[in-house]
Amino acid sequence: MKKIKIYSLLAVASLFFASCTNELETEPKYELTLEELLIRDPNAMEGLLSRMYSTFALSSVSGPGDSDIAGANAGESPFIRGLVNLNDFTADGMKNRWGDNGLDQLTTTAGWNSNNKFFKYVYDRIYYTIPQTTNLILILKDKVDVANEDQYISELRFLRALSYYYLIDFFGKGPLVNDQTYGSATPLPEATRAELFTFVESELKDIEGKIAASNSYGRANQAVVQMLLAKLYLNAEVYTGAARYNDAGIYAAKVIANGGYQLESNFTKNFRADNNLSKEIIFPLIADATSSQSFGNTTYIVNGNLNSITMNLATYGAAEGWGGHRATKSWYGLFASTATALAASTDVRAKQFWLTGHNFEMNDYKEWADGYPSIKFSNKNTDGSGGVTAFSSTDFPLFRLADTYLIYAECALRGASSVNIAQGLTYVNQVRTRSGASALPTITLQNILDERGRELGLEGVRRQDLIRFGRFTGAAYLWPWKGGVLNGTSISANYNLFPIPASALQANPNLTQNSGF
Numbered sequence: 001m002k003k004i005k006i007y008s009l010l011a012v013a014s015l016f017f018a019s020c021t022n023e024l025e026t027e028p029k030y031e032l033t034l035e036e037l038l039i040r041d042p043n044a045m046e047g048l049l050s051r052m053y054s055t056f057a058l059s060s061v062s063g064p065g066d067s068d069i070a071g072a073n074a075g076e077s078p079f080i081r082g083l084v085n086l087n088d089f090t091a092d093g094m095k096n097r098w099g100d101n102g103l104d105q106l107t108t109t110a111g112w113n114s115n116n117k118f119f120k121y122v123y124d125r126i127y128y129t130i131p132q133t134t135n136l137i138l139i140l141k142d143k144v145d146v147a148n149e150d151q152y153i154s155e156l157r158f159l160r161a162l163s164y165y166y167l168i169d170f171f172g173k174g175p176l177v178n179d180q181t182y183g184s185a186t187p188l189p190e191a192t193r194a195e196l197f198t199f200v201e202s203e204l205k206d207i208e209g210k211i212a213a214s215n216s217y218g219r220a221n222q223a224v225v226q227m228l229l230a231k232l233y234l235n236a237e238v239y240t241g242a243a244r245y246n247d248a249g250i251y252a253a254k255v256i257a258n259g260g261y262q263l264e265s266n267f268t269k270n271f272r273a274d275n276n277l278s279k280e281i282i283f284p285l286i287a288d289a290t291s292s293q294s295f296g297n298t299t300y301i302v303n304g305n306l307n308s309i310t311m312n313l314a315t316y317g318a319a320e321g322w323g324g325h326r327a328t329k330s331w332y333g334l335f336a337s338t339a340t341a342l343a344a345s346t347d348v349r350a351k352q353f354w355l356t357g358h359n360f361e362m363n364d365y366k367e368w369a370d371g372y373p374s375i376k377f378s379n380k381n382t383d384g385s386g387g388v389t390a391f392s393s394t395d396f397p398l399f400r401l402a403d404t405y406l407i408y409a410e411c412a413l414r415g416a417s418s419v420n421i422a423q424g425l426t427y428v429n430q431v432r433t434r435s436g437a438s439a440l441p442t443i444t445l446q447n448i449l450d451e452r453g454r455e456l457g458l459e460g461v462r463r464q465d466l467i468r469f470g471r472f473t474g475a476a477y478l479w480p481w482k483g484g485v486l487n488g489t490s491i492s493a494n495y496n497l498f499p500i501p502a503s504a505l506q507a508n509p510n511l512t513q514n515s516g517f
Contacts (some may be wrong), residue, residue, distance in 0.1 A: 049136075057080065059066060092462065134179065165232060278400075298394040328479060403452075424443060442497065449466075474491070
């Protein structure tokens with residue numbers, strides 16, 4: 001294998017967890033008690049923890065054909081696939097042409113409803129991870145003593161907080177399953193967005209000083225916790241109505257000051273099969289063609305952007321091309337206004353697109369030739385070595401330092417006293433010049449939004465960015481196929497949240513639907 005895997009004990013851990021379909025089914029089913037398991041296998045706690053990390057990377061530890069989510073399609077229900085579907089396809093930069101079973105609703109940002117399975121898969125994944133991590137936290141606190149217990153608890157609390165962070169961002173509310181409410185015999189009340197925000201903030205701030213300063217690859221450490229706090233505070237005005245840019249700046253600066261991360265001189269190294277060697281990635285979701293197989297991790301991104309009609313699949317280490325995803329000019333147009341100029345750009349990030357056989361304009365989002373497939377992610381190593389495999393071995397960089405630099409600069413421009421614009425300009429230019437783009441003499445908020453588009457496309461943040469900048473709903477900013485119209489049209493403000501899935505409403509009568517759905 002190309003890297004040390006945190007999932008080395010998943011085969012053991014998989015024996016002790018059963019699928020849940022909603023937050024009421026919170027009790028995992030065990031063949032052995034945890035106490036018995038630990039007596040038989042002293043390394044079992046590592047496996048159980050790995051099991052929880054895997055909920056963000058795999059469909060199931062039983063293999064790519066199974067899903068943790070009962071009744072869900074194994075390939076469609078993994079977290080990374082949901083993140084790309086909900087934060088990239090619904091925004092300006094990426095579109096999908098398949099149109100099946102609700103994908104058109106995402107690609108056109110129109111017609112959203114509570115029966116869309118892709119909303120359900122993300123919601124169910126969140127409420128699979130939250131009770132499972134809570135159960136393990138309580139077992140460690142109250143029932144067993146294991147070596148390194150505080151570290152295990154801190155990592156589990158981080159994973160639970162990460163799940164809630166995406167619940168806050170995508171759906172805005174939901175039941176609060178925590179140490180006090182876990183195992184309730186009656187449906188839990190609905191917690192507001194502000195209440196969930198307060199819980200996540202308090203959890204992360206408490207574990208910041210308890211979790212290890214460094215950890216093995218793919219596991220949370222202090223900087224990972226600080227990065228999630230920076231992201232939470234960055235979007236606090238959207239989530240709670242109260243801006244927290246000063247706090248976001250503080251935590252972005254903490255991550256930078258950590259010193260354990262640095263921009264890779266080669267931008268593309270962050271998106272190749274050997275990206276476990278990148279010094280820039282703060283928190284990855286691990287993929288491996290042999291031991292961590294999934295149709296919904298970076299396999300979805302790599303294969304989904306390839307098609308043998310116009311491309312050589314082997315160049316990207318892929319056995320299949322699914323011919324579904326293409327970027328729009330809202331992404332590659334940030335580099336150049338014509339195909340010729342894009343091909344001539346000196347910005348390395350302008351090479352993230354396959355141009356041959358494709359059209360600059362996306363006149364029909366269901367036509368494969370319209371728009372440029374993104375070749376940002378590849379299943380080959382940085383130097384081009386590596387063979388063809390059925391699944392991707394490229395880890396998904398959920399947090400990386402370039403994002404931290406841009407968060408710092410944005411907070412400075414938004415008036416945070418904890419950071420300064422001069423340093424923010426330096427960070428923005430470091431991001432730009434490492435890719436061959438010219439340095440900027442000054443920066444504005446529009447510069448930041450554009451730079452985030454150039455740098456972070458297909459990394460699961462674009463919708464969130466557009467909402468924070470007031471550009472997602474309404475008519476202030478239009479993009480191809482927004483609202484289901486070729487040149488884009490205004491969409492209503494309720495689209496800043498996704499509808500609560502109908503299945504969740506049926507399972508818990510205390511839940512209410514988001515306005516407008």
